[in-house]
Amino acid sequence: MNNHAFGWWGLSIRTAQMMAEAQMVMAYRMMGMAGVWPVSPSENARMMSEKIPAFISASGAATSAAMSGKRPDQILEAALRPIGLKTRANSRRLGKETRR
Numbered sequence: 001m002n003n004h005a006f007g008w009w010g011l012s013i014r015t016a017q018m019m020a021e022a023q024m025v026m027a028y029r030m031m032g033m034a035g036v037w038p039v040s041p042s043e044n045a046r047m048m049s050e051k052i053p054a055f056i057s058a059s060g061a062a063t064s065a066a067m068s069g070k071r072p073d074q075i076l077e078a079a080l081r082p083i084g085l086k087t088r089a090n091s092r093r094l095g096k097e098t099r100r
Helices: 003-034 043-049 051-067 072-095
Strands: none
Touching: 003 043, 003 072, 043 051, 051 072
């Protein structure tokens, strides 16, 4: 297996991780809206306001990678990184919430 194949394999693992974290964030937020999980009062506004900057960062990173001649898996990796950082941070933050 060459390095290019490992690039795709690693990308698929990181994509699956990001998707699992995103599902956890959605579950925490839905439970917060239902009143069964403690979330801050500003969580609803936060979930809307954080998306645009994350997608702008992802788009910019992918564009930069493409313009510098990166392989397709590297371009997708660049796009995934800002979104993955946000889902990971949100999952950890919301998972640590305690009852007030």
